[in-house]
Amino acid sequence: MSSTETPRRVPLTPAARRALVAAGRLFYERGIHAVGVDLIAAEAGVTKKTLYDRFGSKEQIVVEYLADRDERWRACLAARLDVCESPLDSVLTVFDVSREWMDANSPRGCSMVNAHAEIDDPSHPAYGIITGQKQWMLTLFTDLVRPLAPDSADSLGRSLMLLHEGALVAFGLRIFLGALEHAREQAAALLTR
Amino acid sequence: MSSTETPRRVPLTPAARRALVAAGRLFYERGIHAVGVDLIAAEAGVTKKTLYDRFGSKEQIVVEYLADRDERWRACLAARLDVCESPLDSVLTVFDVSREWMDANSPRGCSMVNAHAEIDDPSHPAYGIITGQKQWMLTLFTDLVRPLAPDSADSLGRSLMLLHEGALVAFGLRIFLGALEHAREQAAALLTR
DNA sequence: AGTCAGGTATACAGATCGGTCTAGTTCTGG
DNA sequence: CCAGAACTAGACCGATCTGTATACCTGACT
Structure with a gap:
């Protein structure tokens, strides 16, 4: 059995961690497709630029x-x-x-x-x-x-x-x-x- | 126990039925939020106008x-x-x-x-x-x-x-x-x- | 002193979203 | 014969989508 399906790829800087927390709450409560990256950025108090610098894409945030x-x-x-x-x-x-x-x-x-x-x-x-x-x-x-x-x-x-x-x-x-x-x-x- | 939660509200004309079949397949296969009304209309061979004449809103199609x-x-x-x-x-x-x-x-x-x-x-x-x-x-x-x-x-x-x-x-x-x-x-x- | 990562602010691009509108066509029942 | 329902074609609206770009700021480590 191979393990470690998808190890953490993204280094969690403070802003990235806040973004991940916000994204987690929003994705779970409202659904993945119903939540846009602008909303995640706003809720996390983070710039969209930072989001894409850290994660690269919405898919990676998911x-x-x-x-x-x-x-x-x-x-x-x-x-x-x-x-x-x-x-x-x-x-x-x-x-x-x-x-x-x-x-x-x-x-x-x-x-x-x-x-x-x-x-x-x-x-x-x-x-x-x-x-x-x-x-x-x-x-x-x-x-x-x-x-x-x-x-x-x-x-x-x-x-x-x-x-x-x-x-x-x-x-x-x-x-x-x-x-x-x-x-x-x-x-x-x-x-x- | 009250029954008949949501009786059929929409009369299913031929075009409406085709739209419902297409919407059903797309919603199930790809998810509700991932499917737009334009795609439903195209797949059903129906105009968006007809969709809204019959159903009134995407929510009603759902x-x-x-x-x-x-x-x-x-x-x-x-x-x-x-x-x-x-x-x-x-x-x-x-x-x-x-x-x-x-x-x-x-x-x-x-x-x-x-x-x-x-x-x-x-x-x-x-x-x-x-x-x-x-x-x-x-x-x-x-x-x-x-x-x-x-x-x-x-x-x-x-x-x-x-x-x-x-x-x-x-x-x-x-x-x-x-x-x-x-x-x-x-x-x-x-x-x- | 200088470099660089990590961040903010903001404008922008192109596509797609749900939804509306005008105009014209086809078919059917009284 | 003609009214009305059902439909097509396609332009259009404002909002929102993912993603990018430019410019600037800040603190930490050499």
Whole structure:
């Protein structure tokens, strides 16, 4: 498995960092195509010239936005999984961390899924980041569950992935309350049967 | 529960129907904000004047696009559920029909979820169509499962909803092959335990 | 002292955005 | 016969889009 899909290409000077923060918020809240570079520059208190000096293109800002979010999500999750004491605990912790992450950062659903809705071209440089995170999550679930059930780890990993993705969508679309908690319960039932 | 979220407002003259077909394909494949009305008109072989005479605004074209897709999905599903002979059969048929629908119409995932990624404003006239379809699906699952387990119908309905939504995302993002089939298996396991 | 990266301010270019308008054509029903 | 609905052709509007250019300022490191 090759890793480091799209490493940070852009050195984050202070102005670039502010721009990335502003772009991240705007892209997530309003959608990628609905946000122009002028708005990003204005919200970040940065000149459009600086934006293009640092990032080169809007497309690259999008790539950095997704790469940054992916990086922070994986770091957040890894830190919490580090202190888990059992595979079962680890799996359930993923759902706990997801719930907290959604409350804090993703009221409108998974940013990768939302970005995928706006990026049709698989050759787009952001595409690998999106699918890379999902593949990583699937591998994570599968690896976590392997000690519990070596023979059915693949199947269980996929089941957990479906519950988790479904919960993210249900949360973002507000289909019903407590979607992450319900998914966690179902995951527990699946693993303790 | 109030129904008929957004009934057809626009009489579908021949040109309007062609425009709606073209708009539907373009909106789904490229995203709503990425498609301009000039492109829709050109692809449909229709004048922009005609577009605005029939629909009045791009926003209304979006509404008709989603309403039409919602209508066709519900009709497609209802027809197949009509000939089911047991609640278990009905639930599993939902997954079967979904799989066929995705293969035929939705290689990039659920159009409602994708549209939601681009529409932030809950007061947008399309918002009710999106959430309405998801609510309808949740109610459908819950009602289908009630005869099997009256006491846990709500919980089972939500579990099926998570599996189903997760499978749609997994299919669209190509996280792994056979997502709908796997979800169907899990649904069967959930109901025959 | 001098260089240079990082920044601001602002004007501009060419394309495309959603939307409107005038003018003329074709078909159909009373 | 003729009114009206449905449509085409195409110019036009102001706004916004991504991206570029010129000119100037500031602080840090040699």
